[in-house]
Amino acid sequence: MQQRKLGNEGLEVSAISLGTMMMPDNEESVRTIQGALELGVTMFDTADLYGTEYQLGRFGENEKLVGRALKGRRDKAVIATKFGITHGQGPKGDPAYIKKSVDASLYSLGLDYIDLYYQHRPDPNTPIEETVGTMADLVKQGKIRYIGLSEAPADIIRRAHAVHPITAVETEYSLWSREVEDEVLPVLKELRIGLVPYSPLGRGFLTGQIKKFEDLPEDDYRRYYPRFQGENFAKNVEVVSLIERMASQKGCTPAQLSLAWLLAQGEQIVPIPGTKRLDRVQENLGALQVTLSPDDLAEIERISPKGVAAGSRFGAY
Template identity: 75%
Template sequence: MNTRTLGSDNLQVSGLGLGVMMMPDNQDSVHTIRGALDAGVTMFDTADLYGEYEKQQFGGNEKLLGRALKGRRADAIVATKFGITHTQGPKGDPAYIKKSVDASLYNLGMDYIDLYYQHRPDPNTPIEETVGTLADLVQQGKIRYIGLSEASAETIRRANAVHPITALQTEYSLWSRELEDEILPLLSELNIGLVPYSPLGRGFLTGQIRSIDDLPEDDYRRHYPRFQGENFQKNLEVVRLIQELAMQKGCTASQLALAWLLEKGEHIVPIPGTRSLERIHENLGALQITFTNDELAEIEWISPKGFAAGGRYPGIT
């Protein structure tokens, strides 16, 4: 397994991580997580928010990950997040953080968290105060490294001035390249890792979604602009071209999309989510793929920055 380094404090992780968010709380998921660990994946990503939303079982995904890693804690890098609430908006005040970290440690059944992200910036709490509290948790041994998620360049710079930020988690893929102008150069400047979520475009870049009817009736993606109407058809045409290029290269569209991300920098560690161990093994094949300059130019021609039709989220461009 290829390894990569996140941040100036040199957190060593596998070249690809695993997003656990969409895994159901059952023994099959435990088997998949353990299989990923056996395959060399060391970085596992969850959040206190993730669980069975309709049952208000927040923290359930952390409990699942904790059970799956029981007896193998030393082999894994565990990342979780705090800071999204459904009634009060994003939170990052000291009292909330202290309560959240203890709850996550309990859910995970662990003594420490490797990488602890603020899930969304809190507009009512200065980032310096938030990161100062997280730095105290590092000193206490409850967390090892500090991360941010979906933070602006200004917020990242201010946060890093208080304590080294190990990683930024945000959406990044062939069809979500908004961070390339400002965020990517800043991360390189400050030696902060990037952990892209939805690196396969919420499944679209796999080529497995050919029609909106391929999604279950209750699938959240049906509400996203890029999966609707004319946007869907325009995006589908680009995916078709990506698939053709992947076939020429002897890989899958998913492997090509992940390998392109890995090519963007040694500090980038995507965390594709899947429920399938077979898909995990497929994704890991991306670590062996390299590109010629002509191939990179062709990818750029097929999917230039801003090509995706529709916004990332409803109401957001």
């Protein structure tokens, strides 16, 4: 398994890791997490918010799944989780909330320390210096090892990094969503901070498995996203067909081509495609064997340039 460094503080993880957000709490998910570890995946991404019942305010459900799956395998896994999204109160990052959240996550995960701890979203009411200062105290206490931010703009990243080294920033990044290239990615490269892209396969669109709106289950959250609706859907399917054609010529799947492109954007980039199935994990890891030449990268840029996806990435809240 290829390894990549996140940040400048010594964290090294598998070049492709695993997002667990959409995993139901069942034995198949446990087998998928354990199987991924056996295949060489070392970083597993969760959050206190994730879980099938988080809408009801029950935090920690997905963390419990990850903790159960990796019990007895702690020395082989890097576990990343997040705090800061609340129900109806907006993002939070005040010291009292952080201290309460980290203890709750440690309990849910069944751990005595968290490898990588992210603020899920910046808190507009708490200076980032105060938030990161509190997280730095958690490092000193041994409750967390490395500090991360999620969906943070460039100026917040700079201010945070001035307080304590930031190891990674998690944000959406794929052929479908390239906004990070404008300001955030240059800052991360300058400061030697890792980038952990979530939804690196465009919420499944870039796998080529979604051909029509009806392919989405009736209870699938993606039905509410603009990119999966109406004329946007039709336009996006056309672009994916071009990616599929190129992948076929390269002897790989569209998902592998999309992940290989992402990996080629920087040595500090570690995507975390999410899946419930072990065979998908195996397919995604196949991207590490895909070599893209300068001509290949130019062709991908031609068929899927920045801004190509029709529709915004999120719907209205």
